Amino acid sequence: xxxxxxxxPGLVKPSExxxxxxxxxxxxxxxxxxxxxWIRQPPxxxxxxxxxxxxxxxxxxxxxxxxxVTISVDTSKNQFSLNLSSVTAADTAVYYCARLVGYCSSGxxxxxxxxxxxxxxxxxxxx
Amino acid sequence: QSALTQPASVSGSPGQSITxxxxxxxxxxxxxxxxxxxxxxxxxxxxxxxxxxSKRPSGVSNRFSGSxxxxxxxxxxxxxxxxxxxxxxxCSYAGSSIFVFGGGTKLTVL
Numbered sequence: 001x002x003x004x005x006x007x008x009p010g011l012v013k014p015s016e017x018x019x020x021x022x023x024x025x026x027x028x029x030x031x032x033x034x035x036x037x038w039i040r041q042p043p044x045x046x047x048x049x050x051x052x053x054x055x056x057x058x059x060x061x062x063x064x065x066x067x068x069v070t071i072s073v074d075t076s077k078n079q080f081s082l083n084l085s086s087v088t089a090a091d092t093a094v095y096y097c098a099r100l101v102g103y104c105s106s107g108x109x110x111x112x113x114x115x116x117x118x119x120x121x122x123x124x125x126x127x
Numbered sequence: 128q129s130a131l132t133q134p135a136s137v138s139g140s141p142g143q144s145i146t147x148x149x150x151x152x153x154x155x156x157x158x159x160x161x162x163x164x165x166x167x168x169x170x171x172x173x174x175x176x177x178x179x180x181s182k183r184p185s186g187v188s189n190r191f192s193g194s195x196x197x198x199x200x201x202x203x204x205x206x207x208x209x210x211x212x213x214x215x216x217x218c219s220y221a222g223s224s225i226f227v228f229g230g231g232t233k234l235t236v237l
Contacts, residue, residue, distance in 0.1 A: 047216050049226040060224035113163035113178035
């Protein structure tokens, strides 16, 4: 049974870099069938897609966050990480990692839906 | 990308049916049959309820159904039950492996 678990500091100072890790168990992040991603949810607000990656090394970012976001992968540890730089109070949120199932048609594949989620981790940006 | 538009809240009595709309643009909902819906109970992670507009993952009740017309997708829940009370979010593929979520809809079972 695939499980995802987020980990990282719960408190980050303004202007610093938020760093989180998602550890995947029960399956490999190197599978060609899936993408993997990060989503966040500010307190009392809706979900926001942050970014995703494919095992081939391709990464995709939300245009509104692209200049501050980096997603990296450690296949040896079956983990992937999120770095968000120059954080402000607006980055305070619950951060989720998730698996994306793919959809293929006429030889082209797309990431499709977030089918398995981690439990989420709360990150507060405050001095 | 702007967030997809959902009603802030909907309500219904047990046994009734409700529909939640999700309006996007011709660049996202209107262009791809890759709309998904998520249920989120307070303090919990979202749960996938519908993918590819109308498909249900294994284990999701057939009381949940999805559809799409033009730039608007819809989630219908029939035979409302108390346990359906939750927040619901739509999400659409928007090209170039980018995703956009809706603002969320709070479902109240009266």
